[in-house]
Amino acid sequence: MAKQKEIHFIFNGKEIKGIEGQPIAAALFNNGIRAIRQCEVTGEQRGVYCGIGHCFECRATVNGIPGIRTCLTLIEENMIVTSNLAGVQNDEV
Amino acid sequence: MMKCDVVIIGAGPAGLTASIELALKGLQVVIVDENYRSGGRLLGQLYEDRRKKRVWAGKIIAKDLADKAKALSVKFLFDTSVWKIEDKKVFLSNEVVKVIEAKAILLATGAIEKALPIPGWQKVGVVTVGAAQTFTNLHNVKIGQNVIFVGIDPLSISVAIEMKHAGVNVKGLFLPPTTNLLNQKCNPKEVLESVASAAGMATNPIYRLGGKFVHGAYTKLLLHLLKYKQLKINGIPIYFRKAVTQINGRAEVQSVNVRSLKIDGEVTEVEKTLHVDTVCLSGGLLPLIDLSQLANCVIIDIPELGGFVPLHNEHLKTTVEGIYVAGNITGIEGAQVAMAQGKLAARSILREFNLSSENEISVAFNEIEKARILSPITFLPEIRKGRQIMRDKWEEYLKR
Ligand SMILES: Cc1cc2nc3c(=O)[nH]c(=O)nc-3n(C[C@H](O)[C@H](O)[C@H](O)COP(=O)(O)OP(=O)(O)OC[C@H]3O[C@@H](n4cnc5c(N)ncnc54)[C@H](O)[C@@H]3O)c2cc1C
Ligand code: FES
Numbered sequence: 039m040a041k042q043k044e045i046h047f048i049f050n051g052k053e054i055k056g057i058e059g060q061p062i063a064a065a066l067f068n069n070g071i072r073a074i075r076q077c078e079v080t081g082e083q084r085g086v087y088c089g090i091g092h093c094f095e096c097r098a099t100v101n102g103i104p105g106i107r108t109c110l111t112l113i114e115e116n117m118i119v120t121s122n123l124a125g126v127q128n129d130e131v
Numbered sequence: 132m133m134k135c136d137v138v139i140i141g142a143g144p145a146g147l148t149a150s151i152e153l154a155l156k157g158l159q160v161v162i163v164d165e166n167y168r169s170g171g172r173l174l175g176q177l178y179e180d181r182r183k184k185r186v187w188a189g190k191i192i193a194k195d196l197a198d199k200a201k202a203l204s205v206k207f208l209f210d211t212s213v214w215k216i217e218d219k220k221v222f223l224s225n226e227v228v229k230v231i232e233a234k235a236i237l238l239a240t241g242a243i244e245k246a247l248p249i250p251g252w253q254k255v256g257v258v259t260v261g262a263a264q265t266f267t268n269l270h271n272v273k274i275g276q277n278v279i280f281v282g283i284d285p286l287s288i289s290v291a292i293e294m295k296h297a298g299v300n301v302k303g304l305f306l307p308p309t310t311n312l313l314n315q316k317c318n319p320k321e322v323l324e325s326v327a328s329a330a331g332m333a334t335n336p337i338y339r340l341g342g343k344f345v346h347g348a349y350t351k352l353l354l355h356l357l358k359y360k361q362l363k364i365n366g367i368p369i370y371f372r373k374a375v376t377q378i379n380g381r382a383e384v385q386s387v388n389v390r391s392l393k394i395d396g397e398v399t400e401v402e403k404t405l406h407v408d409t410v411c412l413s414g415g416l417l418p419l420i421d422l423s424q425l426a427n428c429v430i431i432d433i434p435e436l437g438g439f440v441p442l443h444n445e446h447l448k449t450t451v452e453g454i455y456v457a458g459n460i461t462g463i464e465g466a467q468v469a470m471a472q473g474k475l476a477a478r479s480i481l482r483e484f485n486l487s488s489e490n491e492i493s494v495a496f497n498e499i500e501k502a503r504i505l506s507p508i509t510f511l512p513e514i515r516k517g518r519q520i521m522r523d524k525w526e527e528y529l530k531r
Contacts, residue, residue, distance in 0.1 A: 061167075064270035072274075072383060073255045083382045085255040086274075089262025091165060092243065109262075110167055110210075 047117040049098075050124040062108035062119055063089075063096050074098055074108060075121040083123065097121075133231045135159040135206070137480055138221050140213050140422060141239035143171020144466045145458025147196040148473030149237055149480075154203035156486045161231055162205060163223060165212040169197040171241050172459075173466050175261070177268040177293060178507060187507060189466065190269060216426040219453055235453045235480045236426075239473065240419040242437070242459035247282060247307055247414035251378030251387075260413035264290045267297050275409025279387060280304040281375045282413030283322050285508050290411065292365050302407060303368040305375045305389065307414075309396040318396035319371045325512060374398055375410070384408055416463045416510065426454055431524055435517030436462030437510070444525045446492055447476040455480055462517055465506040471499040 043058040049066060056065030063086050066074065073083040074096050087095040091110045098121040100106040108119070137153050139146045142164035150160045162169070170193030178187045201207070208225060215222035221231045244259045251257070258266075258274060260282070266272040267290070278294060280287045283304045295301045306322060361368045370389075376398065377388040386406045391399045416437060423441035424430060429450040432439050443449045443456050457476035458469035475495040481487035503514070511517065 060270060064266060064272045067266065067270075067272040067274060077253075082253065083255045084253070085383075086258055086262055086266070088244065088259050089265045112167065 045113045045115050047113050047115070047119060049119045050121060056113045058113075060113055062098070062100070062111050062113055062117075064109075065113050066108070073123060076123050078122070132220075133161065133228050135161045135231060135233050136484070137161075137235045137237060138163065138231045138233040139237045139239055140164075140221070141171060141241055141458065141460075142166070142169035142197070142207065142209075143239060143241050143458055143469060144173045144193070144196070145241075145469040145473035145476070146171070146237065146239035147193070147200055148470040149239065149457055149477040150200045150205045151196065151203060152474050152477035153480060154200065154205050156481055156484075158481075158484065158486075160200075160205045161208060161233070162200070163208045163211050163213055163221070163231075165210065165224075167209050169193060169200075169207065169209075172261070174269045175264040175267075176466060178289065192466075213422060216422055216454075235455065235483060237455045237457060237476055237480065238422050238426075238441070238449075238460055239456070239458045239469075239476075240422055240460050241469075242416040242463055243419045245414035245417055247412040249281065249307055249375060249378065249412075251380070251384075252410075252412065254378055254380050254384050255382060256380065256384030256408055257378060257410045257412065260287050260290050260411050263294065263411040267294050267299070271297075273297065273299055275407075276300060277302055277407045278409040278411060279375070279405070279407050280411045280413060281307050282415070283326060283369060283371065284413055284415060285326065285510055286416070287411065287413035288326070288364060288367075288369070289508060290413075291367050295365065295367060301367050302405065303370055305370045305373050306392065306396075308374045308376045308390070308398055309392070319392055319394055320396075323371050376402070378410055379404075384410055416459070418460050418462060420460055423449065423454070423456065423460065426451055428454060429528065431521075433462070433517050433520050433524075435511060435513040435520060437517075440521070442524060442528060443521065445496065445522055446479040447472060448479055450528065453483075462514060462521075463510040464503065464514060465508045465510070467502040467506050468499060471495070471502040475499060 045056045045058050054069050072085045074085045084095045087093045089109050091107050096108045097105050098108050098119050100119050136158040137160050139162045142162045150162055153160050173189035173193045176189030211223050211225040213221050244261050266274050277300050279302045280291050291301050372392050373389050374392050375387045376390050379386045386404050389403050389405050418437050418440050428441040430439050431442050441449050447455050455476045457472040478487045478492045478495045
């Protein structure tokens with residue numbers, strides 16, 4: 039495969055490496071992160087479901103703008119992605 | 132307000148092909164798509180037939196079509212949803228362009244996936260078969276280590292094979308439980324027959340099902356045998372006699388409960404646990420018709436086409452003046468058919484501008500059946516019957 043440009047961004051305080059042209063959710067998957075947010079009602083974790091922008095399960099706050107679908111939004115250098123999962127310990131993974 | 136000759140909603144294979152055909156004749160065309168790039172469902176398609184060394188790489192086909200369209204000055208508006216259509220005006224979610232007024236509108240919005248709500252389906256690690264396809268083939272991401280599919284149909288079989296090629300351990304395809312009232316296709320016999328006839332109709336270079344399935348009277352016998360013997364496609368077990376009844380895991384998927392099915396689909400008591408980290412749900416596809424409803428097109432239910440679809444003539448004109456349809460919005464078929472329909476719809480539109488002949492229209496019409504025959508995947512076994520019903524309903528509509 040052709041040489042691809044590395045992109046660095048932050049997800050809930052952690053630096054993540056991705057490749058140019060990848061949506062946020064794909065870069066997170068490649069770094070072993072599948073849980074993106076927490077359900078406001080049940081507290082259950084949520085991640086990608088439809089992968090195509092229909093379900094909004096993958097939403098996060100991107101550079102201060104809430105409700106952004108991470109399956110449709112491409113990563114950019116120094117992008118700050120946060121969600122209500124910040125600080126939640128996941129003892130299972 | 133922006134003005135143009137034709138506005139196309141959906142930059143999938145149908146919309147892209149139509150845009151090229153229209154722009155070649157000098158029309159001003161704008162394509163609107165809510166995704167960040169063009170290609171629609173074509174983007175995730177990647178089949179390899181190693182024996183024949185044939186590859187269908189949707190990403191590349193989509194790029195070629197988009198490049199051609201751009202070279203012909205077709206204008207693209209991405210990240211933009213259409214939310215209303217009224218009197219040849221299309222209303223957009225775009226900050227800059229809020230309304231486009233066009234002389235003709237082509238709806239090429241494609242299909243959506245039906246939900247398959249089995250207990251635990253909201254957990255992290257449960258995705259639709261479409262998401263699995265997109266992440267595997269387009270984003271080159273392994274969405275899990277140990278994966279199963281719930282729902283046995285041509286799409287789940289095809290995506291399972293693609294994932295296995297990508298190095299994922301695909302542990303098998305299962306049925307959803309029969310108790311799931313939202314989905315009737317969980318009776319082993321019906322599912323086997325439907326997969327067998329879809330396999331028998333298409334040329335299927337991909338999953339070479341020939342010989343694996345037996346038609347008619349033999350299906351029952353085969354189902355009996357399948358209780359003891361597994362059926363495998365490309366090394367992936369297909370469990371026509373097992374259903375996934377529950378997905379478990381505290382935060383993320385850790386296992387599923389599997390129960391055997393009687394031939395009529397009744398779930399038995401014995402339950403086994405299977406350790407997996409990812410579940411792909413395949414509940415089938417539905418034409419995405421919301422915009423045709425908003426535009427007041429007459430809608431009819433033709434199960435052979437996949438459900439409710441806008442009524443249209445064989446040249447893809449709807450009941451509303453100036454509104455045309457192409458691709459999966461007219462019924463669930465493969466990408467080649469969507470492209471052929473895009474061309475036909477464009478020529479029908481060009482007819483309104485006196486820029487195409489009856490002959491050009493009939494040539495494009497005949498190309499649809501050719502594309503159908505060549506399609507490597509057949510979603511609905513009775514698609515031709517569905518198309519015929521549509522023609523009959525249109526005749527009835529004209530006589531009303
Ligand atoms: C999950 C899934 C997997 C599939 N896999 C295969 C396969 O492997 N092989 C195959 O041959 N076929 C497959 N298909 C069938 C597929 O629909 C066709 O191959 C083909 O892509 C249909 O083309 P289209 O142009 O009609 O729609 P699509 O390719 O679906 O394109 C429709 C476009 O319209 C856009 N859109 C929809 N509504 C709006 C709106 N309101 N505003 C703005 N934009 C909108 C969408 O973002 C999308 O880009 C699959 C379909 C689905 C849903
Ligand atoms: S996964 Fe459904 S919108 Fe992103």
